[in-house]
Amino acid sequence: MILLRKLLFPFAILYGFIISLRNYLYDKGIFKSYTFDIPVIVVGNLSVGGTGKTPQIEYLIRLLSPKYKVATLSRGYKRKSVGFVLADKNATAETLGDEPFQYFQKFPQIQVAVDADRCNGITQLLNQKEKPEVILLDDAYQHRRVKAGFYILLTSYDDLFCDDFILPTGNLREGRSGAKRADMIIVTKCPPEITQLAQENIRRRIGFDVPLFFSCIEYDEKVYNQNGSLEVCELKSAAKVIVAGIAKPQPFFDYLKSQNDDVMVFSDHHYFSESDILNIKNRAGDKIIVTTEKDFVRLQAVILKAQLYYLPIKSKLISNRETFDQIILDYVGTCSGNR
Known part of the structure; x- marks a missing residue:
C-alpha cells in the first residue's frame, strides 16, 4: 500500500493543484461564497x-x-x-x-x-x-x-x-x-x-x-441499551462480541476487550447487510454484543434489545x-x- 501511494504521487500533485486553484478562486471572490x-x-x-x-x-x-x-x-x-x-x-x-x-x-x-x-x-x-x-x-x-x-x-x-x-x-x-x-x-x-x-x-x-x-x-464507565446499563469493569470479565464500524477503532477495542472476546471490524459508516447481521448474531450466540454509539443507531432495530449495548464517548x-x-x-x- 505504501509503495502504491508513492507511485500515485503525480496524481497527488495534480489533485493538489486543482484543489489549490479552487480555493484561490473562492479566496478572490471569483467563486461566490454565501454568508448568513x-x-x-x-x-x-x-x-x-x-x-x-x-x-x-x-x-x-x-x-x-x-x-x-x-x-x-x-x-x-x-x-x-x-x-x-x-x-x-x-x-x-x-x-x-x-x-x-x-x-x-x-x-x-x-x-x-x-x-x-x-x-x-x-x-x-x-x-x-x-x-x-x-x-x-x-x-x-x-x-x-x-x-x-x-x-x-x-x-x-x-x-x-x-x-x-x-x-x-x-x-x-x-x-x-x-x-x-x-x-x-x-x-x-x-x-x-x-x-x-x-x-x-x-x-x-x-x-x-x-x-x-x-x-x-x-469513555463512559458504563455501556447502555434500551433496557438499562452495565458497568464496564464488570463487563470486561464477561465473554462478549465487540463490533465497530468506525475509523480507527483500536482504542475502543482496547478499552473493552478481554482475552476471550470476539472482535468484529467493519469499515467506517458501514451499512450492515442481512448477512452481516446474521454473522454477528451467529458469532454472539447468547453473549452480550457491545458496539459504538454510532453503530448502535443502525443496529438497534435488528438485534435483540436485551443483547445489544453501546459505549458512549465524549471529547474532553x-x-x-x-x-x-x-x-x-x-x-x-x-x-x-x-x-
Missing part, C-alpha cells in the same frame, strides 16, 4: 476521517444549547434520502445518516438537519417557524460555498496534518495551507497524560498562529477548557452575522 445573518460554526478537518468530529460537535451542543436554539447541519453520509431533511418523529439512521440520527436521539432540544448543499440547508433551517440561533456545520471545512463565521479544525494526535500529504499519496483532502482558514485548531485523541513539553512541540510543528487546544476521548479538553468555552461563547454572543 446567524452564527455558523464549522467543525471539520483536512484529512479523511477519524479525527473525532462527532464528539466535538456534541461538546458544542452541550455548551451552547442551554443558552441558544441550536441546529446541526450535516451531509448525512450514506443516508438513503435526498435533499434537505429535518429530523422528526419519523427519522431513522437511513433517512439522516448515523451521526445526525445520533445527535437527534441524544439531544431532543435541538434541530437536526441534513443536506449535501449546505447553503440550501441553512436557508431551509432559517425558513422554519422555529429558527435556530446558531448552526453547527458538521464536516464542512471544504464546503467553501458557505462562508462561516468560525472554523474549528481538528487533527489527530497520531496523524497530524502538518506531517501528512495530499491524497492519494497521503490522507489530506487539501494542502496543509488550508489550515490558515481555521479560527481554532484542536489536536484530538491525545493521551490524557500528554505533557506540556509534548504540547509545545506539536504547537511548533503545526506553526499556525491561532488558538490551539488538546483533547482526548473520554485536557487543559484550558474555560478559555475554549469562552472563545466559542464570545463568538456566538457577539455575532450578528458572519465575517
Whole structure:
C-alpha cells in the first residue's frame, strides 16, 4: 500500500493543484461564497476521517444549547434520502445518516438537519417557524460555498496534518495551507497524560498562529441499551462480541476487550447487510454484543434489545477548557452575522 501511494504521487500533485486553484478562486471572490445573518460554526478537518468530529460537535451542543436554539447541519453520509431533511418523529439512521440520527436521539432540544448543499440547508433551517440561533456545520471545512463565521479544525494526535500529504499519496483532502482558514485548531485523541513539553512541540510543528487546544476521548464507565446499563469493569470479565464500524477503532477495542472476546471490524459508516447481521448474531450466540454509539443507531432495530449495548464517548479538553468555552461563547454572543 505504501509503495502504491508513492507511485500515485503525480496524481497527488495534480489533485493538489486543482484543489489549490479552487480555493484561490473562492479566496478572490471569483467563486461566490454565501454568508448568513446567524452564527455558523464549522467543525471539520483536512484529512479523511477519524479525527473525532462527532464528539466535538456534541461538546458544542452541550455548551451552547442551554443558552441558544441550536441546529446541526450535516451531509448525512450514506443516508438513503435526498435533499434537505429535518429530523422528526419519523427519522431513522437511513433517512439522516448515523451521526445526525445520533445527535437527534441524544439531544431532543435541538434541530437536526441534513443536506449535501449546505447553503440550501441553512436557508431551509432559517425558513422554519422555529429558527435556530446558531448552526453547527458538521464536516464542512471544504464546503467553501458557505462562508462561516468560525472554523474549528481538528487533527489527530497520531496523524497530524502538518506531517501528512495530499491524497492519494497521503490522507489530506487539501494542502496543509488550508489550515490558515481555521479560527481554532484542536489536536484530538491525545493521551490524557500528554505533557506540556509534548504540547509545545506539536504547537511548533503545526506553526499556525491561532488558538490551539488538546483533547482526548473520554469513555463512559458504563455501556447502555434500551433496557438499562452495565458497568464496564464488570463487563470486561464477561465473554462478549465487540463490533465497530468506525475509523480507527483500536482504542475502543482496547478499552473493552478481554482475552476471550470476539472482535468484529467493519469499515467506517458501514451499512450492515442481512448477512452481516446474521454473522454477528451467529458469532454472539447468547453473549452480550457491545458496539459504538454510532453503530448502535443502525443496529438497534435488528438485534435483540436485551443483547445489544453501546459505549458512549465524549471529547474532553485536557487543559484550558474555560478559555475554549469562552472563545466559542464570545463568538456566538457577539455575532450578528458572519465575517
